[in-house]
Amino acid sequence: MLALNSRTTKTAFDVASSDAALHRFLHGLPGVDKVGAEQRTAALSTRSIKTTAKAYAIDLAIRMVDLTTLEGADTPGKVKALCAKGRHPDPADPTCPSVAAICVYPSMVPTAAAALKGSGIHLASVATAFPSGQAPMAVKLYDTSAAVDAGADEIDMVINRGAFLAGRYLEVYEEIVAIKEACRSAHLKVILETGELVTYDNVRRASWLAMIAGADFIKTSTGKVTPAATLPVTLIMLEAVRDYVAETSRKVGVKPAGGIRTTKDAIKYLVMVNETVGEGWLDPDWFRFGASTLLNDLLMQRTKLATGHYAGPDYFTLD
Amino acid sequence: MPSKARVAVRKTYKLFIGGAFPRSESGRTFEVDGNNVALASRKDARDAVLAARAAFGKWAGATAYNRGQILYRAAEMLESRRGEFPAEEVDDAVDRLVWYAGWSDKIAQVYGSANPVAGPYFNISSPEPTGVVAIIAPSSFLGFVSVLAPAIVTGNTCVVVTPAAVDAITFAEVLATSDLPGGVVNILTGSVAEVAPWLASHDDVNGLDLTGVDNAELALTLEQSAAGTLKRIIRRSSPKWTDDPGIGRMTAFLETKTVWHPKGV
Numbered sequence: 001m002l003a004l005n006s007r008t009t010k011t012a013f014d015v016a017s018s019d020a021a022l023h024r025f026l027h028g029l030p031g032v033d034k035v036g037a038e039q040r041t042a043a044l045s046t047r048s049i050k051t052t053a054k055a056y057a058i059d060l061a062i063r064m065v066d067l068t069t070l071e072g073a074d075t076p077g078k079v080k081a082l083c084a085k086g087r088h089p090d091p092a093d094p095t096c097p098s099v100a101a102i103c104v105y106p107s108m109v110p111t112a113a114a115a116l117k118g119s120g121i122h123l124a125s126v127a128t129a130f131p132s133g134q135a136p137m138a139v140k141l142y143d144t145s146a147a148v149d150a151g152a153d154e155i156d157m158v159i160n161r162g163a164f165l166a167g168r169y170l171e172v173y174e175e176i177v178a179i180k181e182a183c184r185s186a187h188l189k190v191i192l193e194t195g196e197l198v199t200y201d202n203v204r205r206a207s208w209l210a211m212i213a214g215a216d217f218i219k220t221s222t223g224k225v226t227p228a229a230t231l232p233v234t235l236i237m238l239e240a241v242r243d244y245v246a247e248t249s250r251k252v253g254v255k256p257a258g259g260i261r262t263t264k265d266a267i268k269y270l271v272m273v274n275e276t277v278g279e280g281w282l283d284p285d286w287f288r289f290g291a292s293t294l295l296n297d298l299l300m301q302r303t304k305l306a307t308g309h310y311a312g313p314d315y316f317t318l319d
Numbered sequence: 320m321p322s323k324a325r326v327a328v329r330k331t332y333k334l335f336i337g338g339a340f341p342r343s344e345s346g347r348t349f350e351v352d353g354n355n356v357a358l359a360s361r362k363d364a365r366d367a368v369l370a371a372r373a374a375f376g377k378w379a380g381a382t383a384y385n386r387g388q389i390l391y392r393a394a395e396m397l398e399s400r401r402g403e404f405p406a407e408e409v410d411d412a413v414d415r416l417v418w419y420a421g422w423s424d425k426i427a428q429v430y431g432s433a434n435p436v437a438g439p440y441f442n443i444s445s446p447e448p449t450g451v452v453a454i455i456a457p458s459s460f461l462g463f464v465s466v467l468a469p470a471i472v473t474g475n476t477c478v479v480v481t482p483a484a485v486d487a488i489t490f491a492e493v494l495a496t497s498d499l500p501g502g503v504v505n506i507l508t509g510s511v512a513e514v515a516p517w518l519a520s521h522d523d524v525n526g527l528d529l530t531g532v533d534n535a536e537l538a539l540t541l542e543q544s545a546a547g548t549l550k551r552i553i554r555r556s557s558p559k560w561t562d563d564p565g566i567g568r569m570t571a572f573l574e575t576k577t578v579w580h581p582k583g584v
Contacts, residue, residue: 309544310365312523 016212019170026169026208032200032236041231044275045268054267058302059097061266061294062089064284066124066255068103068292069319070131070223076111078319079104083115085317090299093306099295100284101154105130106147113151124189125152128179131193131222133158137175144182154187155179158222159206161196169209176213189217189255194233195225203233207240217253223290228258231268238276245277254281257290263301266294292319332356332484334363334508335491337370338501349509356484359507361517364478367505368523371451371476374502379448379474387423390416390472393497403489408461411561415461418564419468426473426569434577441580446573448474449551450525453518455511455541456481457531461560463487466530467504469568475526476503480515484508512537520544526572528553 015025049057067086069078083102090096101122104112109125116123125147129135135143144155157179163171180188190210194203210218218237221228234256241252254273260266266289273281281287300311331348333340334357345360378386394416401409427445434442452475456463463481470477481487491506507514511532518524519541527550532538538555545552553571 309520309547310368310517310522312521312548315522 016170016173019168022169022173022209023167026205029201029204029208032204034200034232037200037232037235041235041268041272044272045231047268047271049267049271055302055305057267057270058263058298058305060282061263061270061289062298062302063097063100064288065099065295065298066101066103066257066288066290067099067295068223068257068290069108070103070105070126074105074108076108079108079111080115081317082319083112083119083121085295085319086116086121087119089295090302090316093303096299096302100288103154103156103290106143106150106152109147109150109152122154122187123152124154124156125150126156126158126222128157130156130158130191131224133160134162137178140175141178141182144179145184148182148184148186152186154189155183156189156191156219158191158193159210161193164197164202164206164209169205173209173213176210176215180214187216188214189219189253190215191219191222191257192237193222193225194220194229195227200232200236203236204240207237208244211240211244211250211252215252217255217288219255219257219288219290221256221258221290223258226259229256229260229290231272234269235272235276238273238281241281242277251280251286253286253288255288255290260289260291261293262297263294266298330354332488332508334359334367335488335495335504335506336363336367336502337373337505338495340488340491340495343509351482351484351508354485356488356508359480359509359514361514363507364480364514364517364521367478367507368451368453368518368521370502370505371478372523374500375448375450375476378471378476378500378503381474383424383427383474386472386474387420389498390420390423390468393494393499394420396493396497397490400489400493404486405460408459411461412464415464415564416468419472419569422566422569423472426566426573429566430570430573431575436579439582441582442577443580444575444577446473446570447576449572449574450475451523452477452526452528452572453515453521453524454479454528455515455531456483456487457557457560458483458533459560460486460490462531463490465560465564466528466568469564470526470528470572471499471503473569473573475572476505478505478507478518478524480507480509480511480518481531482509482511515541516544519550520547522548524548524550526551526553528568528571529555530557531555 015021069082086099086102101124102112103124106125112123127144127147128140160172192206207218237254296316303311333342343357343359344362347358348355349358394413398413431445436442452470454477456479487506527545529538532555
């Protein structure tokens with residue numbers, strides 16, 4: 001467990017009282033052992049998950065998928081098809097669970113909301129000038145509230161990496177607080193875009209900053225930048241979540257997104273979640289995969305377990 | 320100068336998957352004629368199908384002329400390494416590769432057609448490759464080449480299973496130096512009875528060549544599980560490999576696409 005000294009524990013995070021205080025707090029966090037983090041994830045990746053445990057992991061992973069389409073070429077038809085797939089990922093097998101959420105651009109929220117009505121599947125919308133986040137604050141706020149008004153119950157915002165990397169932490173903090181307010185009852189996922197944060201230390205700082213500012217979820221990436229989600233980065237975020245719970249008793253979810261394409265990858269993440277923050281996070285309310293192609297691989301593996309022979313992509317929908 | 324005893328450099332014959340020579344995922348080996356050879360598992364078969372599928376688009380899209388060149392190149396490389404293959408079969412094997420190389424840009428003329436139709440249209444039927452073909456190869460080297468070449472010359476990619484590992488993997492070294500894109504041919508050495516059922520039932524395999532299956536009962540069950548996904552099949556047989564092969568092995572894994580095109584008066 002991370003040993004934070006009494007300087008930090010006094011807080012319900014009055015550390016955000018000024019830029020200087022925030023700076024002091026974030027830079028007072030212990031540094032990340034880069035080699036250690038990579039070695040730890042490599043070791044956890046060697047776990048062998050088979051038979052019934054694998055079947056459980058696959059169904060859990062399907063229930064955790066935020067089925068995502070974030071393309072300039074998205075059409076209402078494509079979004080409707082995606083929603084139908086989210087409801088019944090494998091139409092041939094009624095025991096197949098549905099996904100956690102559908103994730104779309106704000107302009108597609110009304111279409112998706114209509115298509116998901118009554119299904120219990122969450123509707124996530126990216127907002128705040130996704131994926132760059134380079135827009136005036138008023139635009140970001142409007143982007144967010146418009147998505148919520150249109151029926152999104154989860155908002156995926158991007159942090160202001162420009163301000164973060166320039167060390168203007170309070171600006172980033174205030175932005176998240178303002179967006180959180182604009183979200184009203186909708187859940188807020190904060191995208192750190194770890195591929196642009198350069199160092200693991202920055203990932204830890206950004207994770208804490210987002211959680212202090214009120215994030216319900218912290219998310220690795222937009223999926224538009226490489227590298228996207230990696231195991232070490234997600235490990236550092238999970239550790240931050242674990243330490244934050246110990247400090248404040250508030251639970252925060254984690255969502256790796258981008259670059260997770262195979263069942264094997266997904267199971268590695270689940271093992272890491274279990275070993276880092278525990279079983280409490282092995283639930284779609286607390287851990288999600290932002291993915292599109294992953295779902296088909298999960299379905300193929302699921303079919304393989306059910307039928308006893310290898311499945312092929314010809315038998316599943318493309319999107 | 321006194322002659323110095325050298326330490327023997329012994330060779331391990333590994334699998335050929337996606338253009339690389341990996342060991343079996345299972346770590347198992349078996350012995351063939353005193354050589355250590357990788358024993359393929361079902362997961363190697365799965366990986367090989369993935370590699371074959373990934374290679375299919377580019378290989379099927381390559382010009383027939385280019386595929387012919389590459390097969391001819393394989394014949395050249397085989398010729399230059401002829402000492403490593405069974406002496407009584409290697410001449411025929413080289414000739415067989417050259418023969419099939421010549422067919423690459425002619426099969427469409429023979430097997431396709433321009434159809435007369437009542438209307439201002441061209442109506443053209445042209446053969447297209449089926450996809451990924453799983454091949455159970457016969458144990459003779461000439462037989463091996465004679466089932467492999469016709470499957471790939473038309474643009475299919477393949478996964479070949481054979482217990483005759485040494486010739487097969489030495490031939491893989493020939494293919495690897497012939498500009499053949501990685502994954503077009505994948506070779507699994509090991510037990511047919513262990514690996515073949517996984518390929519026969521695999522949803523992402525489109526054709527199955529059972530020529531080399533030596534057990535009639537196994538051949539029947541393989542055909543039955545291949546029926547689940549309507550694979551094209553060449554049935555078990557033991558032809559005389561030195562005979563004229565005909566075009567049957569090529570056409571078995573071709574599909575005919577017919578298009579209508581307005582004549583535009």
